[in-house]
Amino acid sequence: MIIKNKAIVADDWTVLRLQENEAAESVQVAAGKVIVPLKVWQAQRGALQQRTEIGVWLASDERPEELQGDIGKFAVIAVDFPKFSDGRGYSIAFNLRARLGYTGELRAIGDVLRDQLFYMQRVGFDAFAPRPDRKIEDALKGLNDFSEVYQTSFDPKLPLFRRVQRKGNQTESSQ
Amino acid sequence: MYRYDEYDQKIVDERVKQYSDQVRRRLSGELTEEEFMPLRLQNGLYMQIHGYMLRIAVPYGLISAQQMRMFAHIARKYDRGYGHFTTRQNIQFNWLKLQDTPAILADLASVQMHAIQTSGNCVRNITSDEFAGVAQDEVADPRPYAEILRQWSTFHPEFAFLPRKFKIAISGGREDRAAIYAHDIGLAVTKNAQGETGFRVLVGGGLGRTPIIGTEICEFVPWQHILTYVESILRVYNQYGRRDNKYKARIKILVKALGIDEFKRQVEADWADLKDGPGTLTREEVDRVASFFTDPAYETLPDHDSRLNEFKADSRSFSHWLQRNVRPHRVPGYAIVVLSLKKPGNAPGDATAEQMDFVADLADRYSFGELRITHKQNLVLADVRKKDLVSLWQEASAQELTTPNIGMLTDIISCPGAEFCTLANARSIPLAKLIAERFEDLDYQYDIGEITLNISGCVNACGQHHIGNIGITGVEKKDHDEWYQVSIGGAEGNDSSISKIIGPSFTFHQVPEVIERLIQVYLRERTEAERFIDTVRRIGHAPFKDHVYAADFDVQEEEVAGKHIVVPAQYDVPYFSPRF
Numbered sequence: 055m056i057i058k059n060k061a062i063v064a065d066d067w068t069v070l071r072l073q074e075n076e077a078a079e080s081v082q083v084a085a086g087k088v089i090v091p092l093k094v095w096q097a098q099r100g101a102l103q104q105r106t107e108i109g110v111w112l113a114s115d116e117r118p119e120e121l122q123g124d125i126g127k128f129a130v131i132a133v134d135f136p137k138f139s140d141g142r143g144y145s146i147a148f149n150l151r152a153r154l155g156y157t158g159e160l161r162a163i164g165d166v167l168r169d170q171l172f173y174m175q176r177v178g179f180d181a182f183a184p185r186p187d188r189k190i191e192d193a194l195k196g197l198n199d200f201s202e203v204y205q206t207s208f209d210p211k212l213p214l215f216r217r218v219q220r221k222g223n224q225t226e227s228s229q
Numbered sequence: 230m231y232r233y234d235e236y237d238q239k240i241v242d243e244r245v246k247q248y249s250d251q252v253r254r255r256l257s258g259e260l261t262e263e264e265f266m267p268l269r270l271q272n273g274l275y276m277q278i279h280g281y282m283l284r285i286a287v288p289y290g291l292i293s294a295q296q297m298r299m300f301a302h303i304a305r306k307y308d309r310g311y312g313h314f315t316t317r318q319n320i321q322f323n324w325l326k327l328q329d330t331p332a333i334l335a336d337l338a339s340v341q342m343h344a345i346q347t348s349g350n351c352v353r354n355i356t357s358d359e360f361a362g363v364a365q366d367e368v369a370d371p372r373p374y375a376e377i378l379r380q381w382s383t384f385h386p387e388f389a390f391l392p393r394k395f396k397i398a399i400s401g402g403r404e405d406r407a408a409i410y411a412h413d414i415g416l417a418v419t420k421n422a423q424g425e426t427g428f429r430v431l432v433g434g435g436l437g438r439t440p441i442i443g444t445e446i447c448e449f450v451p452w453q454h455i456l457t458y459v460e461s462i463l464r465v466y467n468q469y470g471r472r473d474n475k476y477k478a479r480i481k482i483l484v485k486a487l488g489i490d491e492f493k494r495q496v497e498a499d500w501a502d503l504k505d506g507p508g509t510l511t512r513e514e515v516d517r518v519a520s521f522f523t524d525p526a527y528e529t530l531p532d533h534d535s536r537l538n539e540f541k542a543d544s545r546s547f548s549h550w551l552q553r554n555v556r557p558h559r560v561p562g563y564a565i566v567v568l569s570l571k572k573p574g575n576a577p578g579d580a581t582a583e584q585m586d587f588v589a590d591l592a593d594r595y596s597f598g599e600l601r602i603t604h605k606q607n608l609v610l611a612d613v614r615k616k617d618l619v620s621l622w623q624e625a626s627a628q629e630l631t632t633p634n635i636g637m638l639t640d641i642i643s644c645p646g647a648e649f650c651t652l653a654n655a656r657s658i659p660l661a662k663l664i665a666e667r668f669e670d671l672d673y674q675y676d677i678g679e680i681t682l683n684i685s686g687c688v689n690a691c692g693q694h695h696i697g698n699i700g701i702t703g704v705e706k707k708d709h710d711e712w713y714q715v716s717i718g719g720a721e722g723n724d725s726s727i728s729k730i731i732g733p734s735f736t737f738h739q740v741p742e743v744i745e746r747l748i749q750v751y752l753r754e755r756t757e758a759e760r761f762i763d764t765v766r767r768i769g770h771a772p773f774k775d776h777v778y779a780a781d782f783d784v785q786e787e788e789v790a791g792k793h794i795v796v797p798a799q800y801d802v803p804y805f806s807p808r809f
Binding site for chain 2: 138139140141142144145146148153167169170172173174176177199200201202203204205206207211212213214215216218220221222223
């Protein structure tokens with residue numbers, strides 16, 4: 055199960071993670087819906103792009119610009135959070151959405167916890183695979199921690215000061 | 230000062246709700262301590278030696294009388310009757326219980342305050358000039374921009390898990406009073422040749438283990454673009470700052486590694502498609518926020534008050550106070566008053582609940598109900614009528630707030646040190662007290678003149694020892710013994726510099742004698758009107774070093790080496806204390 059578009063839904067994608075003895079060039083990518091590491095995509099691009107549905111995931115130290123030109127080929131792009139405190143994935147997501155124009159499913163995988171989901175959805179994630187040892191129903195609540203925000207990011211497109219009419223000082227203290 | 234509208238209030242109220250639920254989950258065991266730690270840190274809650282310490286944000290140091298009274302209430306109800314003002318213009322309470330913290334945050338929210346992002350690897354409280362809006366040398370008021378940056382950085386979704394903490398300071402005077410060279414980003418409000426407002430932007434300054442003075446990344450960023458420009462700096466840092474070693478994770482290391490030219494190229498490449506986008510500031514928004522920082526209802530007053538001169542002639546103490554603790558104001562007939570929290574014998578920056586209530590009353594009666602907290606750990610009443618100075622001084626003296634030592638040797642900046650903090654190697658506050666008592670004699674202090682002395686209990690430099698004229702750092706040697714390194718030649722402001730260590734470290738009781746010897750060299754070598762820092766810069770370190778190490782130290786240590794006194798015996802140490 056994952057969270058997608060603010061709801062808990064069944065998920066039939068498999069995330070391929072390379073084992074130590076596996077190489078990107080030679081690893082067998084199973085049939086069906088697989089989210090492959092960026093390195094595997096790059097090594098086996100010719101074969102993988104023949105598939106009807108393929109996904110790719112980025113590690114936190116990989117660059118989303120590597121997918122420039124291929125961005126339309128994926129049904130899902132995932133970003134891995136090796137530790138929830140590694141914040142590079144937020145900038146990767148922002149760049150995928152705002153700079154590279156990716157419009158498909160953007161999924162957070164790895165150490166994904168309830169208290170980060172609100173931030174994640176604002177930089178462009180619309181799907182989340184919370185850590186399996188936690189209740190997914192609890193994680194879902196994290197998406198609604200705040201009903202208002204100040205600054206623009208991928209969401210919302212405008213900062214608060216361009217979205218609403220805010221009042222200035224109402225008390226006349228100046229001469 | 231700025232007042233919340235319904236949007237600000239809603240965000241802070243929802244934060245209290247979110248945080249309360251996080252505490253509930255921690256207490257029920259649903260969250261592990263490892264998972265809870267970054268959550269509580271983003272709310273300024275540290276697990277310290279005696280219990281939990283909560284750091285509450287005082288945005289750019291500006292606080293109302295009502296808010297100050299809330300601090301007094303928190304000190305009484307949840308703490309031990311006092312609080313500690315910090316070098317980043319915040320306040321810390323040291324003796325709290327985790328289960329009380331949601332109620333404290335709810336109390337704070339009721340007076341438009343919070344503890345958001347006062348710790349953690351995120352953008353911290355924006356600090357500024359304690360004399361903003363009233364200084365005679367002001368180019369432009371930095372407060373509206375400080376508030377705009379506060380809102381922009383609050384819960385910024387992309388920058389909550391940076392490689393390391395991130396500090397921004399903004400100054401608006403010709404003289405920098407916000408230590409902008411010692412910050413991750415330093416902003417100086419400035420005007421270009423056409424008279425347009427903008428910012429000189431410095432990047433990569435910082436103290437800690439590797440002290441570095443900030444470098445100019447852009448000479449002039451027009452005001453409309455400051456948020457997007459700062460955003461691009463943070464995005465480059467978030468992606469490329471080191472995460473493998475926390476001691477090399479600050480932006481200063483990245484800027485050094487890339488070089489300022491390459492760093493700037495990357496920032497401006499990122500900025501190219503943000504510039505003029507929706508994050509661009511509007512005139513309406515700046516005007517709206519600035520409407521909260523207009524002048525209070527100043528009276529038209531003569532600039533000179535004859536009573537003042539009469540009283541000055543009568544009272545030497547008052548005359549000293551006027552000279553050291555009262556600063557010129559841009560409006561005739563008004564003065565800026567610095568209330569000293571540095572009375573020798575007291576912990577620098579500490580204030581009791583009674584003092585907090587008292588200064589709140591002073592603010593209401595003498596200074597339009599507002600106060601400032603300085604990064605030198607004192608308090609400021611920014612708008613006092615000159616004709617009120619005598620009565621203000623008389624009242625404040627009764628509360629021990631008029632020690633005439635601002636900018637002098639006993640105006641010591643100090644972190645809490647090893648009695649409170651799990652990071653510190655050595656005690657800071659007792660050393661500050663020992664030094665202050667030794668140099669309490671005012672005539673001697675006045676003879677020495679302007680000097681800054683900063684104490685940090687460890688290399689993390691919360692006491693900003695690298696930018697003190699004299700800097701003292703607690704260092705650990707074998708057996709957890711406390712030792713202190715002494716450095717000289719640091720300074721903040723427009724001529725910022727990083728101090729250099731003079732030589733091998735000293736014991737707790739040797740330090741006052743070391744300072745005495747440093748002062749002796751200065752008094753011997755100085756030319757007329759030369760400050761301590763000027764003499765150090767002119768003659769170099771060698772004469773100071775030679776004199777300090779020339780003779781043995783004849784001081785009594787409390788206990789034999791190896792069995793010293795870091796554990797404060799009178800405190801109850803809770804079982805979960807990480808240190809003991």
